Structure formats: C-alpha cells, structure tokens
Amino acid sequence: MRSGGLKVLWRRIMQKKKEAVLIETKDLAHEYGRRDENGDVTGIVRAIDGISLTVRAGDFVTVLGANGSGKSTFARHLNALLHPTEGVVYVDGIDTSEEEMTLAVRQTAGMVFQNPDNQIISNVVEEDVAFGPENMGVPSLEIKKRVAESLAQVGMQKYRHHSPNHLSGGQKQRIAIAGIMAMHPKCIVLDEATAMLDPAGRRQVLETLHRLNREEGITILLITHYMEEAAEADAVYVLKQGKIALAGRPETVFGESDKIKDCGLALPDVSRIVQKLNNAGLPIDKRILTPEKLTEALGRLAAE
Amino acid sequence: MSIRLENVFYIYGKGTKEETCALKKINLTIEKNEFVGIIGHTGSGKSTLLRLLNGLERATEGSVYYNGKNIYDKDFSMKTLRGKVGLVFQYPEHQLFEETVIKDVQFGPANMGMTPLETELFAFQALKDVGIGEELIDVSPFLLSGGQKRRVALAGVLAMKPEVLALDEPVAGLDPEGKENIFALLKRLQKERDLTILFVSHSMEDIAEYADRVIVMNQGEIVLDGEPHKVFRYQKELGQIGLDVPVSAKIANSLREKGFAIPGDCITVDETADAVIRWYQDRKRGAV
Amino acid sequence: MIRDITIGQYYAADSPIHRLDARVKIVVTLVYMVSLFTFQDFAGYAAAILFFGIVLALSKVPFSYIMRGLKPVLFILLLTGMLNLFWTPGKEIFAWGVVAVTWEGIRKMIYITLRLALLILGASIMTFTTTPNQLTAGLERLLRPLKIFRVPVHEVAMMMSIALRFIPILVEETDRIMKAQAARGADFESGNAFQRMKSMLPVLVPLFVSAIRRAGELALAMDSRCYHGGEGRTKMYPLRYRGRDIFGYLCCLVYIAALAVTVRISPF
Incomplete structure (x- = not known):
C-alpha cells in the first residue's frame, strides 16, 4: 500500500511536468468472447478497436455513439471495471491495468451509470452519498462534511433524509453524482446517465454537470447518444464500431452532417435547419448550434 | 372503430392520505386511423x-366507450378489448419471457x-411487419x-x-436510428394495416x-388537443406549464416576432427551413 | 394485501424511542419477546402490557397504526385462540359434541392470543422506530463477535440492506410486468391452482431476468465506488452508546425485575 502511494506521488509529479492530462488512452482495444446459449465461446467481438485520446484536466468532453458503437465498453475502461485487451489507459498517470491501483483509479474517475435505480445502494439519500467515502475509510466527521457538501453541489440537500424511492429519475442521478463527488474525484465519467431520463431530468443533470465543471473544476466525460448534449462541450468524440470516427470542437463535428448520419446519430434540429439554409445558398455560419444564435444570424442577414 | 371517454376521473389510493387524482374530468374521442401523440410531464396522467x-386500469368515475359500447358493462368482454386495443409498454424487458422470439409473439x-x-400465422405476419427476419425467429x-x-x-x-x-414512450432510450425506424414502422402500420395509433412521448x-x-396533458387534465400546427402556436401557454414547443417552431416564432414574413405554422425542420428559404428568395427577388 | 404488512416498515417521527441506539432496541426487543414465555399469570401479562404501553406512548407511533400490523396475522390469532378455547380440558361451562368450553380454555385463549399479539407488536414497535439501515448496522455490530467463527457478518448485513432497498422496486416492477402481460390477454385469476401457477410464468421470467440484470449493474456500481468488503470500511454514523441508551437498558432491567417479583408473588 505504502509503495503504491509513493508510486502515485512520483507519477503525479512526472505528469505535472508534462501537461495537465487527466485521461489518456493509447491504441485501446477490447475484445469480448461472443457466447452461445451454453456459454461456449463462438466468436470474438472487438467492441473497441484502437482508441487513442487525451482528456485535459478541467475539460468537458462528450463521447457520442449509437448503440453498439462501443461507448459503454470504453467508459468501463476509465474506471478499471474492464482491462484493455490491447493498448493502455492512464487515469491521472496511473495505468488502469495495475491491480493494486484499482481503487485509486476509481476514486479519481468516478462513474455514473445509466439506470438510476441500480446504482443507489441505500434507503436513505445521505447514507447512499456516504457509501463511497465509507468504502475508502474516510473518518466519520469528514464523511458527514463531504456528504453535506456534495448534496449542496447537486442541489439536493433538502432530500438528505429522504428515501430514494420517491425521487424522480433526474433527482436520483443527481444523488448518484453526489455519491461520486463525496469521493473527491478529479473526473466524473457518465455512461449514458441521461438515456433513461425525461427532458426535465436530462436538463437537471446536464446543468449540474456544467456547474461542477465550471465551479469545482471537475473534468467531465459524458457518454451519450443525444447530440444536443455535446453542444457546450470543449471536445467531442464520435465513436463508430469501436473506432473514433470524428473528433474536434462541437462546431466542427456538428458540421460533418453526412458522417454523423453515417454513425447512426442525428444532428440537433438547429444544425439541420442551418444545413438546409446553407444548401439553399443562405450565408449562415454552419457552426451555429442554438436557436438564439440562429435567429440573431438571420436578423443580421435581414439587416444587410 | 372509435374510443370515447366521458367525464373520466382516476383517483389513486382513495380515502388514504396519499390520495391523488391522476386524471380529472377527461372527455376525449379518438377516431379510426388517427395518429395521436400524447405529451406532458412525468406524472401528468x-x-x-x-x-x-x-381496461387495464378502471376509471374511478365516468365511462369509456369502445365503438359506442360501455366497456364497464357487465356483458362487455375485457379480454376482447385487450386484443382490440393493443397496449405496448415502454420496456420490452417487462414482457419477453419465452424461449424463442416466435413463441413469445x-x-x-x-x-x-x-x-x-x-x-x-398472425405471429409470423406480425414479425414480418416489424421487420424481424426469419433468422431471428x-x-x-x-x-x-x-x-x-x-x-x-x-x-x-x-x-x-x-x-x-397504444404505445407508452415507444422510442425512449433508443438511438436516433432506432427511433426513426420505429416511427417509420408505426406510420406504415397506420396506412397499410389501417390502425389507429396513440403514443406517449416526451x-x-x-x-x-x-x-x-x-x-x-398537465396534472391529470387535457389542456390542449388538436392538430400539432395549431397546438404549437400556444408557445406561451405551453411554457407556463413547463413544456416547450419544438425547436423549429421556437425559431420560426421568434423570427416572426422580429418582423420576418414567416407563416405561423412552422413546427418541423423542413417547414421552418423552407419558410426561411422562401423569405430569403422573396427578399432577393425584391432587391433585384 | 402487500400494503397491509406493516412489519418491517418505518414510521418517521422524532421520539425518545426513535433516538435510541439500534442495538438497545434489538436487545430489548429480544429480551421482551423471550420474557413473554416466562409467565402464565395475570400479573406477568399486566407488567408486559404496561411495558409495551409505555414504550408505545413514548414512541409517538399512533395506536391505530400499530394495530394495523396485526391485520395480516388476525387469522392465525383467531385460530389459535379458538383451538385453545375449545380443546382445553377443565371445568366445563358449555359442551357441544366433542367441543367443550371450559374456564381454563377461556383463560388460555386470552393468554395465548395476548402473547402472540404482544410478540408481533413488540417486534413492530422496533421496526417502526428504527430505519432499516440502523437496524442492519445494529445487527452487524451486535453479531461482530461471530466473525471469529468465520460468519460473514458484514456481508450478511450488506445483503439485508440491499434487499430492503430493492424490495419496493421489485414489487413495483412485478405490478408493471403483470400489467404488460395482462395487456396481451394473460389471465392470472381464473383456473385451478396449477393453472394459476403456470400463468405466473410470464411474470416470473421477466422478473428474474430483470432482478439478475439489476444485481449485475448494482455490483458494478458498488465496485466503481470502491467497495471491497467490510475491511477498512468506516461509517458516517458509527454506533456509540450514549446516556439515553444506558437508560434504555436500565429500563429493560427494571421490567425484568418487576416481572421476576410479580411472577413470584402472584397468587395464580
């Protein structure tokens, strides 16, 4: 344990020297054995196939992909829930395949899953938030402090003594985020955490994430198939069949409408309108992503 | 085929302190071959x-008529009704249980x-209709x-x-391609199989x-009911109950407020884009 | 039906009983339940009822609410009462064929029914005033000595609290699955027992599949939150005895002493 601690320290110093890279994957590949009903391996599926990317500390990164694009498999690597078949994953300088460092990885990059019900462990909101720090062996007083802080960060302090059963999907996901925040992570990975929510719930979760990113400097890695959720990201990666098909700033990625469609995704309606206007010869900046910006741009066009 | 609801109330936990009115005085008629979308917040009923x-839930008050017959009459067969009004739940995991696809259907x-x-025969036909190939049955x-x-x-x-x-959130959680496929399928069923379709959506x-x-719907009541182009004109009223209009309608509406000559019934991407293009071309022609 | 079962439910309130350490409540409840079997006389029952009455009054749980807990077991209560009433030999008051009502029978009926009722009420007052989490934490702490015998105390407690969390979810899910199958014409009500059991298959299969999927996802979520068993784990609210808990134990001792005295001097 002690030597593990020293190792982290050393790596962190080395890392700081280079640049503030929080997550780095190099030629990451993962293969599953496809099994038939008897459990015999009948084939091999390469769920992700050579993903190399870096996430800088403090960034808000969105990873997009249709079902079966490998985005969930990718997420699980960042939390050491899966280990690479090929390639490496570094989380805050730690190689995730080092078994004695697993807990350190999970503490640094916390993970929120898709189904809100299946990740809340306790019958009382505050006890659920305390679950992570309790596992880490944080002293009781400090846990109490962290629980109060993280519930405030997600705006759920009112529900501290409630049962999670009567909360909405969006509220449950915010509790799950608070549970991660109480572990004092550097990064939160969200594996399709908005997929089962209604629009109001999705908005709540996204607002919470952007606030944590802005105010607490938490690095966010949001994995989703809703393109709108990528609009305000610092960087966007689009996965297709386990490979990165597109990468860049949202404005650039959203401009590639044919490729987006090819990846099984759909452009947000604003981008689709902009694209149609462009095709008809209207000089509108194709990087426009919000209705407000579009009406402004058209207003300027009218004034010319 | 027609369904008519008359003064329907639905109250949960009547007499307890958690008594809630899930539906309040609903009056509604659904005609044959309609394609109806139902929208509202979670918990709006x-x-x-x-x-x-x-007939899966029974109204606390009021009547439901199917083809003019009251479904709460003693001699009305609920079982037949379940076959006539097919209800598809949100999560397929809640109903699939057989060893094979065909047996389940x-x-x-x-x-x-x-x-x-x-x-x-009907099972094969249904699987063919939804596009499940023979290799999967x-x-x-x-x-x-x-x-x-x-x-x-x-x-x-x-x-x-x-x-x-009747489908409860038929596309929730699906990726865009999956969503488009389901809606295309429903449209086809409406036309080719002469079905009446109702779907709940967010x-x-x-x-x-x-x-x-x-x-x-809002808090158990129907607040607006009509053709989408007409309903989505009520942007302000919808906003008051916390619902949006489609993004395309929002753009068209705010352009119109700015004085653009854009008709008031643009609610889809195509309609809004076409209206803006028409405006642009008219303006260019005017300038020439 | 499911709604009627109040055992294991929590009644939120702020009372001296609610504030007691869960261990006190578990130990006292156990002692109380055992004590119910140590006497056969009026004075003993009077002491037991008095003790229960005081605890109930202090706990702020409404009388009608706690009595609802007896509803699901009403049948058993009546049945045992009846059996004792009719089959106890003694001085006959009234005879009708093989059955006879005796003075001893009446007394026994009252005592047995009272004993059963107090057993259930005693257990429910504990669950009403203790959250499931406090309960499992208390059990875990009380059973810790068993670790020497390699009993996985922490794991069992963890399993209990997870079960408590998921029971309402699975009950709701069962309801939804039944509705989904009913929409396809499934009939759960008619037919003989065998047919009815068979008709539950379309409900049980999806329910099990879902439960297994949930278990898998939950395990993953627990892993990712650094769960690695009870080793090195801390608690947000570690159990610590306070003055009031000592007082609780003392009250229990007083009850035992009173019982011992009354039983001895009781004329019956």
Whole structure:
C-alpha cells in the first residue's frame, strides 16, 4: 500500500511536468468472447478497436455513439471495471491495468451509470452519498462534511433524509453524482446517465454537470447518444464500431452532417435547419448550434 | 372503430392520505386511423390514460366507450378489448419471457383464444411487419439488441390483430436510428394495416414530426388537443406549464416576432427551413 | 394485501424511542419477546402490557397504526385462540359434541392470543422506530463477535440492506410486468391452482431476468465506488452508546425485575 502511494506521488509529479492530462488512452482495444446459449465461446467481438485520446484536466468532453458503437465498453475502461485487451489507459498517470491501483483509479474517475435505480445502494439519500467515502475509510466527521457538501453541489440537500424511492429519475442521478463527488474525484465519467431520463431530468443533470465543471473544476466525460448534449462541450468524440470516427470542437463535428448520419446519430434540429439554409445558398455560419444564435444570424442577414 | 371517454376521473389510493387524482374530468374521442401523440410531464396522467383505453386500469368515475359500447358493462368482454386495443409498454424487458422470439409473439393471440393455425400465422405476419427476419425467429428474445427487443414486443401485441395500438414512450432510450425506424414502422402500420395509433412521448420534435393530432396533458387534465400546427402556436401557454414547443417552431416564432414574413405554422425542420428559404428568395427577388 | 404488512416498515417521527441506539432496541426487543414465555399469570401479562404501553406512548407511533400490523396475522390469532378455547380440558361451562368450553380454555385463549399479539407488536414497535439501515448496522455490530467463527457478518448485513432497498422496486416492477402481460390477454385469476401457477410464468421470467440484470449493474456500481468488503470500511454514523441508551437498558432491567417479583408473588 505504502509503495503504491509513493508510486502515485512520483507519477503525479512526472505528469505535472508534462501537461495537465487527466485521461489518456493509447491504441485501446477490447475484445469480448461472443457466447452461445451454453456459454461456449463462438466468436470474438472487438467492441473497441484502437482508441487513442487525451482528456485535459478541467475539460468537458462528450463521447457520442449509437448503440453498439462501443461507448459503454470504453467508459468501463476509465474506471478499471474492464482491462484493455490491447493498448493502455492512464487515469491521472496511473495505468488502469495495475491491480493494486484499482481503487485509486476509481476514486479519481468516478462513474455514473445509466439506470438510476441500480446504482443507489441505500434507503436513505445521505447514507447512499456516504457509501463511497465509507468504502475508502474516510473518518466519520469528514464523511458527514463531504456528504453535506456534495448534496449542496447537486442541489439536493433538502432530500438528505429522504428515501430514494420517491425521487424522480433526474433527482436520483443527481444523488448518484453526489455519491461520486463525496469521493473527491478529479473526473466524473457518465455512461449514458441521461438515456433513461425525461427532458426535465436530462436538463437537471446536464446543468449540474456544467456547474461542477465550471465551479469545482471537475473534468467531465459524458457518454451519450443525444447530440444536443455535446453542444457546450470543449471536445467531442464520435465513436463508430469501436473506432473514433470524428473528433474536434462541437462546431466542427456538428458540421460533418453526412458522417454523423453515417454513425447512426442525428444532428440537433438547429444544425439541420442551418444545413438546409446553407444548401439553399443562405450565408449562415454552419457552426451555429442554438436557436438564439440562429435567429440573431438571420436578423443580421435581414439587416444587410 | 372509435374510443370515447366521458367525464373520466382516476383517483389513486382513495380515502388514504396519499390520495391523488391522476386524471380529472377527461372527455376525449379518438377516431379510426388517427395518429395521436400524447405529451406532458412525468406524472401528468398520460400513462394512466393509455391504460384506461384497454381496461387495464378502471376509471374511478365516468365511462369509456369502445365503438359506442360501455366497456364497464357487465356483458362487455375485457379480454376482447385487450386484443382490440393493443397496449405496448415502454420496456420490452417487462414482457419477453419465452424461449424463442416466435413463441413469445404467439403468447398474445393464443390468450385471445385464436386457433393454433391463426396464432402461428398472425405471429409470423406480425414479425414480418416489424421487420424481424426469419433468422431471428428461433432465437431467444433475451439475446436481441435493445431495438430488436422493442420490435419483438411490438409484434407480440400486433399478433393479436388490434385495431388500436397504444404505445407508452415507444422510442425512449433508443438511438436516433432506432427511433426513426420505429416511427417509420408505426406510420406504415397506420396506412397499410389501417390502425389507429396513440403514443406517449416526451419529445415535442417527435410529435411535430409524426403525429396528426396532439393531446397535451398537465396534472391529470387535457389542456390542449388538436392538430400539432395549431397546438404549437400556444408557445406561451405551453411554457407556463413547463413544456416547450419544438425547436423549429421556437425559431420560426421568434423570427416572426422580429418582423420576418414567416407563416405561423412552422413546427418541423423542413417547414421552418423552407419558410426561411422562401423569405430569403422573396427578399432577393425584391432587391433585384 | 402487500400494503397491509406493516412489519418491517418505518414510521418517521422524532421520539425518545426513535433516538435510541439500534442495538438497545434489538436487545430489548429480544429480551421482551423471550420474557413473554416466562409467565402464565395475570400479573406477568399486566407488567408486559404496561411495558409495551409505555414504550408505545413514548414512541409517538399512533395506536391505530400499530394495530394495523396485526391485520395480516388476525387469522392465525383467531385460530389459535379458538383451538385453545375449545380443546382445553377443565371445568366445563358449555359442551357441544366433542367441543367443550371450559374456564381454563377461556383463560388460555386470552393468554395465548395476548402473547402472540404482544410478540408481533413488540417486534413492530422496533421496526417502526428504527430505519432499516440502523437496524442492519445494529445487527452487524451486535453479531461482530461471530466473525471469529468465520460468519460473514458484514456481508450478511450488506445483503439485508440491499434487499430492503430493492424490495419496493421489485414489487413495483412485478405490478408493471403483470400489467404488460395482462395487456396481451394473460389471465392470472381464473383456473385451478396449477393453472394459476403456470400463468405466473410470464411474470416470473421477466422478473428474474430483470432482478439478475439489476444485481449485475448494482455490483458494478458498488465496485466503481470502491467497495471491497467490510475491511477498512468506516461509517458516517458509527454506533456509540450514549446516556439515553444506558437508560434504555436500565429500563429493560427494571421490567425484568418487576416481572421476576410479580411472577413470584402472584397468587395464580
């Protein structure tokens, strides 16, 4: 344990020297054995196939992909829930395949899953938030402090003594985020955490994430198939069949409408309108992503 | 085929301190071959409304008529009604249970008392309708992808030969491609099989794109009901109950406020884009 | 039906009983339940009822609410009462064929029914005033000595609290699955027992599949939150005895002493 601690320290110093890279994957590949009903391996599926990317500390990164694009498999690597078949994953300088460092990885990059019900462990909101720090062996007083802080960060302090059963999907996901925040992570990975929510719930979760990113400097890695959720990201990666098909700033990625469609995704309606206007010869900046910006741009066009 | 709801109330936990009124004084008629979208917040009563239509939930007050007959009459067969008004739940995982896809789809028609021959025939037809190929019919439904499961669940209801299809959030959680496929399928069923379709959705854009009629619910009441182009004119009223209009409508409306010559019934991407293009071309022509 | 079962439910309130350490409540409840079997006389029952009455009054749980807990077991209570009433030999008051009502029978009926009722009420007052989490934490702490015998105390407690969390979810899910199958014409009500059992298959299969999927996802979520068994784990609210808990134990001792005295001097 002690030597593990020293190792982290050393790596962190080395890392700081280079640049503030929080997550780095190099030629990451993962293969599953496809099994038939008897459990015999009948084939091999390469769920992700050579993903190399870096996430800088403090960034808000969105990873997009249709079902079966490998985005969930990718997420699980960042939390050491899966280990690479090929390639490496570094989380805050730690190689995730080092078994004695697993807990350190999970503490640094916390993970929120898709189904809100299946990740809340306790019958009382505050006890659920305390679950992570309790596992880490944080002293009781400090846990109490962290629980109060993280519930405030997600705006759920009112529900501290409630049962999670009567909360909405969006509220449950915010509790799950608070549970991660109480572990004092550097990064939160969200594996399709908005997929089962209604629009109001999705908005709540996204607002919470952007606030944590802005105010607490938490690095966010949001994995989703809703393109709108990528609009305000610092960087966007689009996965297709386990490979990165597109990468860049949202404005650039959203401009590639044919490729987006090819990846099984759909452009947000604003981008689709902009694209149609462009095709008809209207000089509108194709990087426009919000209705407000579009009406402004058209207003300027009218004034010319 | 027609469904009529008259002064329907639905109250949960009557007499307890958690008594809630899920539906309040609902009056509604659904005509044959309509494609109706129902929208509202979680807890607005839209799922309860769907379950009333096939008798799965019983109204606390008021009556439901199917083809003019009161479904709460003693001699009315609820079982037949369940076959006529096919209800598809949000999660296919809640209904798939058989060893193979085809067996699962046969469950409904067999329950309806159809002969084994009919059962098999309708099951095959339903699977063909939803686009599940022959290579999948003997596969365990648990091995299918999310989108495929949803199709099989839909086929399981279609095989009962319903006249009405009522779907609770048929595309929630699906990726865009999966979503488009399901809606295309529903549109085709409406046309080719002469079905009446009702679906509950959270997406204004989906309603604008696909529904012929939209019912807006809020706290157990129907607040707006009509053709989407008309309903989405009430941007302010919808905003007051916390609902949006489709993004395209929002853009068109704010352009019109700015004085653009854009008609008031643009609710889809195509309509708004076309209107703006027309405005642009008119202006250019005017300038020349 | 499911709604009627109040055992295991929590009644939120702020009372001296609610504030007691869960261990006190578990130990006292156990002692109380055992004590119910140590006497056969009026004075003993009077002491037991008095003790229960005081605890109930202090706990702020409404009388009608706690009595609802007896509803699901009403049948058993009546049955045992009846059996004792009719089959106890003694001085006959009234005879009708093989059955006879005796003075001893009446007394026994009252005592047995009272004992059963107090057993259930005693257990429910504990669950009403203790959250499931406090309860499992208390059990875990009380059973810790068993670790020497390699009993996985922490794991069992963890399993209990997870079960408590998921029971309402699975009950709701069962309802939804039944509705989904009913929409396909499934009939759960008619037919003989065998047919009815068979008709539950379309409900049980999806329910099990879902439960297994949930278990898998939950395990993953627990892993990712650094769960690695009870080793090195801390608690937000570690159990610590306070003055009031000592007082609780003392009250229990007083009850035992009173019982011992009354039983001895009781004329019956």
